[in-house]
Amino acid sequence: MDQLDADEAERLGPHLTRKRFQTGDPLLRPGDTIDFLIFPTTAMVSAMGNTPHGEQAEVGVMGWEGATGIARLMGAESLPHEVSIQMAGEGLKLPAAVAEQEFSRGGGFQKAVLRYYHELFIQVGQTAVCNVLHGLEQRLARWLLMCHDRSCDEKLRLTQEFLAMMVGVSRQSLSGAAKALQDLGFIKYSRGVIEILDRDSLERFACHCYQVVKLEHDGTVAEALPDGGRANA
Numbered sequence: 207m208d209q210l211d212a213d214e215a216e217r218l219g220p221h222l223t224r225k226r227f228q229t230g231d232p233l234l235r236p237g238d239t240i241d242f243l244i245f246p247t248t249a250m251v252s253a254m255g256n257t258p259h260g261e262q263a264e265v266g267v268m269g270w271e272g273a274t275g276i277a278r279l280m281g282a283e284s285l286p287h288e289v290s291i292q293m294a295g296e297g298l299k300l301p302a303a304v305a306e307q308e309f310s311r312g313g314g315f316q317k318a319v320l321r322y323y324h325e326l327f328i329q330v331g332q333t334a335v336c337n338v339l340h341g342l343e344q345r346l347a348r349w350l351l352m353c354h355d356r357s358c359d360e361k362l363r364l365t366q367e368f369l370a371m372m373v374g375v376s377r378q379s380l381s382g383a384a385k386a387l388q389d390l391g392f393i394k395y396s397r398g399v400i401e402i403l404d405r406d407s408l409e410r411f412a413c414h415c416y417q418v419v420k421l422e423h424d425g426t427v428a429e430a431l432p433d434g435g436r437a438n439a
Contacts, residue, residue, distance in 0.1 A: 209318045218308060218315070223299045227291040229363075233274055240278040243305050246270055248358045249295030252372065254288040259360045263337075263374030264349075266330050267292065269356025279309045279319055292372070293357065293364070303324065323423045328361040329421045336415040337374065342383045345375055347412035350393065352419070354402050362400040387411075 209376045210218065227249045236256060244251070253266040253274075260433075265287060266275065272374065276287050294338065312367050328437060336345055349372060353362050364372075370380035384395045391407040394401040 211314050218304065220298065221300055221304045224296060226296050226300050227294060228289055229294045232288065233291065234285060234287075236286050236288055239268050239284055240275045240282070241273040241302055243273050243278070243302055244298045245273045245296045246295065246297040246310055249291055249297045250293040250356050251351065252290060252292040253285075254263065254290065254371075256288060258284075260381050261374075262288070262371050264372040264417075265293060265333060266326060267349075267352055267356070268326065270355070273319075273325060275302060275305075276323055276326075278324060279306060280323070292368075293362070295358065299400070325422055329419045331413045332418050336413060338366065340413040340415065341381060342373070342375060343386050344413040346380070346383045347387060347392070347408050348372060348416040350387075350400065350402065350409060351361075351405070351412055351416050354405065355420070355423075358360040360401065363398060364400060365398045382404065 210310075219439065225244075233244055244398075248270070250267065250269045252263045252264045253268075255265045255326055267323075277285055309319060310316075338349060340348075346369075350362065353364075366377055366380060366384075368378045369384070373380060373383075375383075384393070387393045387408070388395050390407070390411070392402070392404050392411065394403055397406050
């Protein structure tokens with residue numbers, strides 16, 4: 207929302223509502239009508255793919271750089287995925303009808319939405335590649351780096367159960383992968399809190415999928431931010 211010009215900010219401002227979200231709060235369930243867009247400011251959001259047997263795996267993550275519900279602006283009324291809060295924080299809520307009206311003007315708001323939609327498409331596609339071709343430890347490293355990029359806290363507060371669901375593995379497998387990263391000195395993991403100890407080494411260890419997404423992100427959004435793309439506390 208920081209990329210809007212004065213006229214856009216004036217039109218949208220009265221319709222924006224600031225909300226506080228808790229981890230696990232549902233934003234959209236499969237098939238729900240998209241009535242609102244949510245622009246996270248300090249919260250992080252996950253889009254989860256589901257199977258008929260109740261299994262889930264994350265297919266996309268978004269934070270301060272994006273928004274939920276933008277499929278409504280592309281003509282979709284609903285999604286087959288579940289969208290929920292991954293890490294607690296705040297966000298701005300905008301009625302979809304207002305967003306559609308502003309999007310149709312073809313100005314800076316439309317440009318920012320389309321740019322982010324492209325970035326999200328790259329992220330989702332690269333996640334699919336990563337899940338098929340790369341080992342669990344590398345996938346976990348990539349996911350932790352993506353969360354760290356969007357977090358306003360150096361410590362990521364995530365339960366083992368939630369981590370396993372995000373990466374799409376059993377809790378036992380997740381525990382082994384987290385221990386491997388901890389043994390290498392990259393992270394400290396204790397009682398639902400992950401602290402990144404050596405980010406540079408974690409980046410080198412992670413698969414190239416992280417760099418593909420990060421470079422795309424840096425080229426579209428982060429270059430305009432004074433802190434290089436990290437969320438502000």
